[in-house]
Amino acid sequence: MAPLTRKAAIVGGNRIPFARSNSAYAQASNQDMLTATLDGLVARFGLQGERVGEVVAGAVLKHSRDFNLTREAVLGSRLSAATPAYDVQQACGTGLEAVVLVANKIALGQLKSGIAGGVDTTSDAPLAIHDEMRRVLIALGSARTLRQRLEALAGVRPGMFVPETPRNAEPRTGLSMGDHQAITTKQWGISREEQDELAVRSHQNLAAAYDRGFFDDLVTPYLGLTRDENLRPDTSVEKLAKLAPVFGKDDPDATMTAANSTPLSDGASAVLLASDEWAASRGLPVLAHFVDAQTAAVDYTHGGEGLLMAPAYAVPVLLARNGLTLQDVDYYEIHEAFASTVLATLKAWEDPAFCKERLGLDAPLGAIDRSKLNVNGSSLAAGHPFAATGGRIVASLAKQLHEAGPGTRGLISICAAGGQGVVAILES
Amino acid sequence: MGDWYRDFANSGLGSTLVRQLGLPRPAVLRRYEPGAPLLPGPAVVGTAGEGRLHGVLTRVLQDAGVPVLPAVDGDGERLAAVLLDATGGTSPADLAAAHAFLAPALRRLGPSGRVLVLGDPPSAAGSPTQAAARQALEGLVRSVAKELRDGATANLLLVPAGAEAAVPGPVRFFLSGRSAYVDGQVVPLTAADVPAGEHEQRPLAGEVAVVTGAARGIGAAIARALSRDGAHVVAVDVPAAGDKLAEVANEIGGTAFQLDITAPDAGQRLVAHLRERHGGVDVVVHNAGITRDKLLVNMDAARWSSVMAVNLQAQLDTTQALLDADGLLGSGARVICVSSQSGIAGNRGQTNYAASKAGVIGMVRAWAPAFAERGATINAVAPGFIVTEMTASMPLGTREIGSRVNSLQQGGLPVDVAETIAWLSQPSAAGVNGQVVRVCGQSFLGA
Numbered sequence: 001m002a003p004l005t006r007k008a009a010i011v012g013g014n015r016i017p018f019a020r021s022n023s024a025y026a027q028a029s030n031q032d033m034l035t036a037t038l039d040g041l042v043a044r045f046g047l048q049g050e051r052v053g054e055v056v057a058g059a060v061l062k063h064s065r066d067f068n069l070t071r072e073a074v075l076g077s078r079l080s081a082a083t084p085a086y087d088v089q090q091a092c093g094t095g096l097e098a099v100v101l102v103a104n105k106i107a108l109g110q111l112k113s114g115i116a117g118g119v120d121t122t123s124d125a126p127l128a129i130h131d132e133m134r135r136v137l138i139a140l141g142s143a144r145t146l147r148q149r150l151e152a153l154a155g156v157r158p159g160m161f162v163p164e165t166p167r168n169a170e171p172r173t174g175l176s177m178g179d180h181q182a183i184t185t186k187q188w189g190i191s192r193e194e195q196d197e198l199a200v201r202s203h204q205n206l207a208a209a210y211d212r213g214f215f216d217d218l219v220t221p222y223l224g225l226t227r228d229e230n231l232r233p234d235t236s237v238e239k240l241a242k243l244a245p246v247f248g249k250d251d252p253d254a255t256m257t258a259a260n261s262t263p264l265s266d267g268a269s270a271v272l273l274a275s276d277e278w279a280a281s282r283g284l285p286v287l288a289h290f291v292d293a294q295t296a297a298v299d300y301t302h303g304g305e306g307l308l309m310a311p312a313y314a315v316p317v318l319l320a321r322n323g324l325t326l327q328d329v330d331y332y333e334i335h336e337a338f339a340s341t342v343l344a345t346l347k348a349w350e351d352p353a354f355c356k357e358r359l360g361l362d363a364p365l366g367a368i369d370r371s372k373l374n375v376n377g378s379s380l381a382a383g384h385p386f387a388a389t390g391g392r393i394v395a396s397l398a399k400q401l402h403e404a405g406p407g408t409r410g411l412i413s414i415c416a417a418g419g420q421g422v423v424a425i426l427e428s
Numbered sequence: 429m430g431d432w433y434r435d436f437a438n439s440g441l442g443s444t445l446v447r448q449l450g451l452p453r454p455a456v457l458r459r460y461e462p463g464a465p466l467l468p469g470p471a472v473v474g475t476a477g478e479g480r481l482h483g484v485l486t487r488v489l490q491d492a493g494v495p496v497l498p499a500v501d502g503d504g505e506r507l508a509a510v511l512l513d514a515t516g517g518t519s520p521a522d523l524a525a526a527h528a529f530l531a532p533a534l535r536r537l538g539p540s541g542r543v544l545v546l547g548d549p550p551s552a553a554g555s556p557t558q559a560a561a562r563q564a565l566e567g568l569v570r571s572v573a574k575e576l577r578d579g580a581t582a583n584l585l586l587v588p589a590g591a592e593a594a595v596p597g598p599v600r601f602f603l604s605g606r607s608a609y610v611d612g613q614v615v616p617l618t619a620a621d622v623p624a625g626e627h628e629q630r631p632l633a634g635e636v637a638v639v640t641g642a643a644r645g646i647g648a649a650i651a652r653a654l655s656r657d658g659a660h661v662v663a664v665d666v667p668a669a670g671d672k673l674a675e676v677a678n679e680i681g682g683t684a685f686q687l688d689i690t691a692p693d694a695g696q697r698l699v700a701h702l703r704e705r706h707g708g709v710d711v712v713v714h715n716a717g718i719t720r721d722k723l724l725v726n727m728d729a730a731r732w733s734s735v736m737a738v739n740l741q742a743q744l745d746t747t748q749a750l751l752d753a754d755g756l757l758g759s760g761a762r763v764i765c766v767s768s769q770s771g772i773a774g775n776r777g778q779t780n781y782a783a784s785k786a787g788v789i790g791m792v793r794a795w796a797p798a799f800a801e802r803g804a805t806i807n808a809v810a811p812g813f814i815v816t817e818m819t820a821s822m823p824l825g826t827r828e829i830g831s832r833v834n835s836l837q838q839g840g841l842p843v844d845v846a847e848t849i850a851w852l853s854q855p856s857a858a859g860v861n862g863q864v865v866r867v868c869g870q871s872f873l874g875a
Contacts, residue, residue, distance in 0.1 A: 039678055040670070043675075046682065213667075213688065213697075221667070221668060
């Protein structure tokens, strides 16, 4: 019997550079990108023909044919065809949730190794036929007589030929994610300048990380891209100040622009996790260990909470369970869905009323040292292929913690559609 | 990228036509296949002198199952190889025996045949007369190489007294298809401990090999050859070539390591990677190289310095880093540096490239004694006209002339360079140190 629990090791990761929507990866499918990403990981760690315990990944925007996306990607990759796989989906939390699932099975001794990942394309997106057309076609398929067939076809109307495109909007409110965040931005009084500064820092940090070779063993080029397409190393607060707002435009003081919001993007990421023994037996490094994770959800439809504020609730629970304060963290990775999401979350943790009334805490979590936040850039600069963001962050943070030395601690916070959040702690 | 002219010259009509017009007739070269016999037919072994190595040569052939004939005369079965032990000659008059042995034997040499002569190093001669006799062999062999046709080659091994144990490995290389495009070369051997029991088909089994510039072309071919011979290959290339690099690594079951070898910390990162992942390294192939051609008068500083940084300084720095890393370079380590024909002959528009590649030769020679002390070797390989993606983009005329001005009348393939490097990586190549082996089909340039 294996020990009851052990901490899963993060061995390393791989991702392809993230592309802007309808650009370098316009012709690539989710399966193409995930397969290429797995193959890059295989090459980095010499896993050719290896039967990894499990591969867990997912996509947010998915074709119906991709019901077994991850397993199909495994079969197309250089991993052993006898490697089991399954799909998960938790909106933008997909990638991190996949890591949690693999890490937990390793912790329980059910797996010795596993790969967690995610992929998304907003270019090769699924188009669905009009819902009423779908009903007509189903009726046609079940018709037995000519008369029944004609009756079914008689139901066709010109408008039914318009396909349904996936929308970046909440089904229950009809509001786009950006318009939801605009409400939160205003509530917390996040200024345009603060948002633009955060965006510029994200670009600068990501560019600096590339320049010092930080991503040399984290990224493999794909279809001509060698760096994230959205990265603008020479951007500045002055340049960003010229952009017009794109979300919450009903408000004359709208602050959210295309630069302080993440662009639609395409890409994939994967993380190799294992037991320490598995890694050691192959001469593979242990960058960090996966310590713990927590999810939370908020009722943004009637509960008066912002759509992307769930991580603000999940983090204190996670910290408390591990006997930590917010300041016991050496590196913070707060996913930049929007610059104002990061800023509102940080403000909430500093706010005594929010921490008391919403989180039930006696004292606020307090401020963090901003120089420890998203030190190698985040989604504003890199882009955010929804399900690929978790893997990007886990692998980069694990490497950062490894470079900083043993005992360094990192916190990951990722907000997701549907008012959800996934957060986790890593430690080197 | 195929050689259309060679294929034409070997076709029914083409063969007649090129013969009548007196055009060059490049042969389809015999190349190495794992499991294939060392030679496709019998060999003859002769002596012109005391015959100190006759026994070694016969044993190498017999171990490989090659029928060995005494001296031949008149017509008969085609020979796959002609070996001449010319050690121990004391005066030019002794060379008459070489002529007497070679003339009838060469008449019977078959396609892609091999002529291998073994002599004493002139530098160790006891008298001017003896030195003259020894040096004369070089002129003999280089001229024989030019007279041979049909893909046959001639090469000379210089074997000092006491280096007999170092002979079998190089002899097998020069007889095999691995040396298809190595012609007219003189390779001096030195006495060295040669480990016994090298596996014939997987001589690098259990070894770790680093190949830089492995994403494409010659580097990818080197990675494939070393992997085929049993090594785990750490394939290195710049991060921007990472996708091609991953394909190569996955094809051969190696690992991809994205690294800009000109980065200030490249040596440390390579050392750390090898230590962590493999505990050490046995073979290092410095293959990464770039060209930035311009006439010297038009060359800007960036073209000059980028070529020097990649082709020369990075080889110096990473080699030094590996030497400095305690216990990392295994005993019996092999470092092989890719130089170039341009580094020997010079090339118009390539002052930067030729300087860097000549520098590699200087580096290898200077480091050889230190490597010998460790039981290791460092050598250079200088490719001639090798058919790659780069040469495929050359204008037709330049490419055709470039590929024909050598004794084999054709361009080499990346695999030819790779096979020579794979040979120098072998434990049984211990006696080759500080040398430059040209893979050029006996190019007329810089000869």
